[in-house]
Amino acid sequence: MVYTRRTVWPLVIGIIMVAYAYLVQGGNMAALIKFLNTGRYVGEMVTLGYAFGGVAILVGLWQLLAAPREGHADYYLSTVAGVMFIMLVAFIVKWGLDPLMGMWGRAAQPSLGFNFASVLNLNYVVMGIVAGIIVVNVFRVPHWAENGVRLSRLGLKTGVILLGALYSFAELAQLGKLSVLMIGVFVLGSVWLVLLIGARRHLPNSMTGVLSSGVGVCGVSAAVAAAPVVQAKSLEIAYTIGTILLFGVVCMFLFPIVGKAFGMGYIQFGAWAGTGILNSAQVAGAALAFQPGGIETLKVAEIFNITRVLFLPIIVVWLAIWYVRREQAAQRSVQQVNAMEVVISKFPIFVLGFILMFLLSSTGIFAPARHYQGAYFDNSEKALVRTDRAGKQIDNRLKADEVATLQKEVDKVTRADQKAALTRLIENKKIMSEADDATVRGVINAKALSKEGTAVLTKAHRVVRHTAPKISKFRTLIAWFFTFGLVGLGMQITMSSIRQAGGAPLVLGSIVGVIKAVGSLIVVLLLVAETI
Amino acid sequence: MLKADRVLLASHGTPGARAAECAALALAAPAATIFHLVVVPDLWKGMMGDDWLNNASTRAAYGRHVESQLAREIEEHRAALEREVHASGRRYELKVVLGEPSAALLEYAATLQPDCVVIGAPRPKGAPGLRSRMRVEKLAGALGAPLLVVPHPG
Numbered sequence: 028m029v030y031t032r033r034t035v036w037p038l039v040i041g042i043i044m045v046a047y048a049y050l051v052q053g054g055n056m057a058a059l060i061k062f063l064n065t066g067r068y069v070g071e072m073v074t075l076g077y078a079f080g081g082v083a084i085l086v087g088l089w090q091l092l093a094a095p096r097e098g099h100a101d102y103y104l105s106t107v108a109g110v111m112f113i114m115l116v117a118f119i120v121k122w123g124l125d126p127l128m129g130m131w132g133r134a135a136q137p138s139l140g141f142n143f144a145s146v147l148n149l150n151y152v153v154m155g156i157v158a159g160i161i162v163v164n165v166f167r168v169p170h171w172a173e174n175g176v177r178l179s180r181l182g183l184k185t186g187v188i189l190l191g192a193l194y195s196f197a198e199l200a201q202l203g204k205l206s207v208l209m210i211g212v213f214v215l216g217s218v219w220l221v222l223l224i225g226a227r228r229h230l231p232n233s234m235t236g237v238l239s240s241g242v243g244v245c246g247v248s249a250a251v252a253a254a255p256v257v258q259a260k261s262l263e264i265a266y267t268i269g270t271i272l273l274f275g276v277v278c279m280f281l282f283p284i285v286g287k288a289f290g291m292g293y294i295q296f297g298a299w300a301g302t303g304i305l306n307s308a309q310v311a312g313a314a315l316a317f318q319p320g321g322i323e324t325l326k327v328a329e330i331f332n333i334t335r336v337l338f339l340p341i342i343v344v345w346l347a348i349w350y351v352r353r354e355q356a357a358q359r360s361v362q363q364v365n366a367m368e369v370v371i372s373k374f375p376i377f378v379l380g381f382i383l384m385f386l387l388s389s390t391g392i393f394a395p396a397r398h399y400q401g402a403y404f405d406n407s408e409k410a411l412v413r414t415d416r417a418g419k420q421i422d423n424r425l426k427a428d429e430v431a432t433l434q435k436e437v438d439k440v441t442r443a444d445q446k447a448a449l450t451r452l453i454e455n456k457k458i459m460s461e462a463d464d465a466t467v468r469g470v471i472n473a474k475a476l477s478k479e480g481t482a483v484l485t486k487a488h489r490v491v492r493h494t495a496p497k498i499s500k501f502r503t504l505i506a507w508f509f510t511f512g513l514v515g516l517g518m519q520i521t522m523s524s525i526r527q528a529g530g531a532p533l534v535l536g537s538i539v540g541v542i543k544a545v546g547s548l549i550v551v552l553l554l555v556a557e558t559i
Numbered sequence: 560m561l562k563a564d565r566v567l568l569a570s571h572g573t574p575g576a577r578a579a580e581c582a583a584l585a586l587a588a589p590a591a592t593i594f595h596l597v598v599v600p601d602l603w604k605g606m607m608g609d610d611w612l613n614n615a616s617t618r619a620a621y622g623r624h625v626e627s628q629l630a631r632e633i634e635e636h637r638a639a640l641e642r643e644v645h646a647s648g649r650r651y652e653l654k655v656v657l658g659e660p661s662a663a664l665l666e667y668a669a670t671l672q673p674d675c676v677v678i679g680a681p682r683p684k685g686a687p688g689l690r691s692r693m694r695v696e697k698l699a700g701a702l703g704a705p706l707l708v709v710p711h712p713g
Contacts, residue, residue, distance in 0.1 A: 180611035247608035255624035310611040521605035
């Protein structure tokens with residue numbers, strides 16, 4: 028079979044992308060960029076525009092002029108058009124719709140009394156997924172783009188694998204422990220609850236089995252993995268997947284709103300979204316919706332997601348054994364399941380990539396290990412005194428008036444360690460160690476000094492914390508992989524599937540889903556601290 | 560009463576469709592042919608939803624499972640209806656199509672030129688089943704043959 032479709036669209040998309048990059052580079056879009064306030068994206072507009080546009084033009088020309096022959100090359104090249112289609116949607120959303128929505132939100136604030144764009148978290152991630160959902164349900168994914176759209180899950184997996192580089196041993200150990208505990212309780216608890224209620228209400232074993240995996244573990248993916256094992260009927264599958272998709276899309280919008288209403292931090296929200304959202308694809312969406320400008324929440328949420336995924340083979344084996352026993356007890360013939368075969372076939376191989384990436388980055392092979400974990404500490408003169416493009420020297424150490432402000436207020440601090448850290452800061456005009464930095468942050472958070480004094484401390488703290496440019500770019504790359512993956516996955520959420528939500532799975536799934544979301548919210552608020 | 564030689568029956572094994580099958584048999588002339596159309600709704604194409612973390616083998620196993628389930632349900636339905644049609648001395652022909660139900664029926668009717676088309680009425684609210692139905696208004700406007708919509712037994 029030849030997969031490549033002869034179409035002019037990849038070429039057209041490529042020309043649009045290259046033309047846009049060219050116009051941005053030449054300064055012709057300056058007025059629009061200024062109007063949308065997207066100056067910070069100019070670099071990626073040019074780089075991504077040329078890179079993706081160039082590939083799209085080359086492949087588009089090949090698809091138009093060459094006669095594709097059956098084989099691997101044909102299959103892989105047939106995905107390019109769809110990838111470009113997703114990227115074009117993502118570009119429009121991130122560089123156009125996202126800033127526009129922010130402007131509209133601010134403009135409507137006086138009339139509405141609130142900023143709807145901010146309250147509803149209408150940032151590029153959420154709008155990208157919604158754009159994908161609109162594309163597939165209103166316009167339909169073009170035939171020439173179908174193979175590429177299916178590739179979007181590879182984008183998400185690649186994003187997760189690359190994310191592995193950004194964890195420290197301490198972070199991974201502590202988040203890992205927390206996630207195993209929470210996922211253990213809530214995943215096993217919700218699977219058990221569905222099985223219990225299903226048995227009490229005399230629902231078919233196959234229906235209860237597929238629903239429990241979907242509601243308990245990781246949504247659609249778990250239902251897909253468990254359906255053949257519990258011999259789920261077609262209607263039961265449709266009911267279950269419809270229910271999970273409906274619940275997942277609602278949660279993706281609702282969770283960030285609730286998280287912000289409760290004033291949750293990145294770790295709390297990541298832990299809650301990673302535990303409480305039924306469908307694993309929407310966990311990444313909700314995390315990026317909560318914190319579109321950074322990936323700290325995503326890092327936490329993905330650890331929880333990975334833990335859930337690791338639970339999947341175990342749950343599927345459990346369900347297989349449960350199903351066989353129940354069917355045998357009811358004296359119905361049933362095929363035995365090889366547990367080891369199930370565990371091996373359901374094991375998520377991409378998690379190995381995540382672990383490998385973590386191990387490699389820990390060796391310092393890509394960059395010094397301390398560069399990976401957010402902003403690292405550096406108070407050297409090289410880091411604090413810089414020369415700008417005009418050749419002017421910028422000294423970020425404390426100025427005389429700032430030192431004077433601190434000298435006047437140092438006695439307001441009573442704790443010895445805090446007083447010592449501030450004294451060292453005053454003497455050296457910079458924070459002297461990572462420990463001092465932590466102490467100074469404590470003084471800032473306690474608001475022990477006046478507004479002016481706190482502002483001086485905040486500045487002193489910021490200038491010794493740096494993000495390595497290489498890591499900053501790496502984070503942007505990861506965010507793009509997730510954006511690509513989520514827009515593409517949005518294009519696979521059809522309203523006709525969601526409409527199938529119904530029957531006992533809708534009632535039971537909703538009850539257990541809400542219990543899991545509310546239960547995990549309470550646990551996170553009570554027990555999860557905002558620092559790891 | 561109309562006695563048709565070529566009856567196009569669209570049904571998929573639900574109680575409503577069962578009522579349509581009985582009506583089709585009642586309408587058919589003694590030596591008529593019942594052309595049975597089973598539409599597998601194209602919503603099944605989206606039934607992997609946004610699954611992203613399964614391996615290809617798991618997705619393939621799921622695909623095979625869904626296909627075999629649908630095939631089994633269609634086969635059970637076919638066997639029962641074919642038996643009934645043959646017992647009444649009429650001929651039976653089955654066609655299975657993947658697509659949008661109304662469009663699939665219109666396309667098949669255009670090639671078949673039946674004397675009449677029989678379908679079941681939409682399911683009452685709350686009755687179990689897939690949310691995928693024939694759009695009667697679309698059919699009524701485009702079909703070249705009389706359309707009989709049989710009321711749901713519930």
